[in-house]
Amino acid sequence: MLTNLQQQPADALLALIKLHNADPRPDKIDLGVGVYRTGQGETPVFGAIKAAERKLVEEQDSKAYLGPEGDMGFVEALMPYVFGKDSPDMGGRIEGMQAPGGTGSLRLALALARRANVKRIIVGVPSWPNHAQICADLGLEVVEFNHARADGTVDMDALRAALAGAGAEDAILLHGCCHNPTGIDYSPGDWDEIAGLVSEAKILPIIDLAYQGLGMGMDEDAYGLRRVLVAVPEALVCYSCDKNFGLYRDRVGAFYVMAAEPADLPRIMSNAHALARANWSQPPDHGAAAVRLVLEDETLTAQWLDELDQMRERMRQVRARLAAAGKAGTVDLAPMGGQNGLFSIVPLSKEQVLEMREKHGIYMAGSGRINIAGLTAGNIDKFIAAVAAVAA
Ligand code: LMR
Secondary structure: OHHHOOOOOOOHHHHHHHHHHHOOOOOOEEOOOOOOOOOOOOOOOOHHHHHHHHHHHHHOOOOOOOOOOOOHHHHHHHHHHHHOOOOOOOOOOEEEEEEEHHHHHHHHHHHHHHHOOOOEEEEEEOOOHHHHHHHHHHOOEEEEEEOEOOOOOEOHHHHHHHHHOOOOOEEEEEEOOOOOOOOOOOOHHHHHHHHHHHHHHOOEEEEEEOOOOOOOOHHHHOHHHHHHHHHOOOEEEEEEOOOOOOOHHHOEEEEEEEOOOHHHHHHHHHHHHHHHHHHOOOOOOHHHHHHHHHHOOHHHHHHHHHHHHHHHHHHHHHHHHHHHHOEEOOEEOHHHHHOOOOEEEOOOOHHHHHHHHHHHOEEOOOOOEEEHHHOOOOOHHHHHHHHHHHOO
């Protein structure tokens, strides 16, 4: 039976981790997978998380099962940050559950949408490759529109056309902030328009918020999500704490449903719980419990927000340095100064990306995506020179 299985290629992005690790060159640069790094090239555990973990070890008195929804204290503590302090549950219309990372949350959202009879997912491209993989695995058709123009601005015309052509069995998947892979985000004015367009199209919005706080700020990065939610009756929100709490391998995510009426929530969530039970039964506890302990403690919350501010500030400095370099060969690095989050695309061909790796020891995704946080004062000049050399 198992001989029926076809060989699958390794995930191209995750394969870069191993390729980079195996490279003996001391001045190699890892700009592959999206992991924040300090100016010293490290990915330390947040101080606030370390303190919460110590508390957890001391105080946790059981590791008995919690249920498919996971740690509801964690899920609810996040809500004011995601949906705003004024009405974090939109008058009883929002309920959530824990999920294994942003990917688990997306899997849940897309599977729930399919159960609700959604057949097609409208997605701006390029997008995070796993979006299309999850859709394909669930038998959902992906309808693509162009996310950004060559000049580094969002392609609102393409989005308008995609929404104008949307039908009753469609949903739209939107990146809430820090667009992965382009770093090109919608402005508040764009979001105002998008909220109206999604409402007119009468389709289900699925908002992927995986980088809150890494773009412009916690509230600023949630502007689009909040704007869409006040305009539509129903929405699904996929949240990741992997980046903004630095919990990557602990797989900490949350999934939220906004229903048209509070009375609809038990029925909808019963489906989400059943899907979770059939997929992973219950999410891993440790990271989410640590986040809950941070958010329950004012001092730890302030420390976490301060650490997040420092990360954002460092990435702004890297972006400013790239923008100041202007042209590197034929590549214009200037637009990166105004982009957001961990990622930007360097417009290089597949061959040029390979040359960056083989000749210069610089690892980046095949799409030309770079992890901005992989650049430091010690390697950024080498990176700019290498781009100029391959794109001469
Ligand atoms: C990325 O895009 O690099 C991150 O979201 C990590 C991942 O799982 O792909």
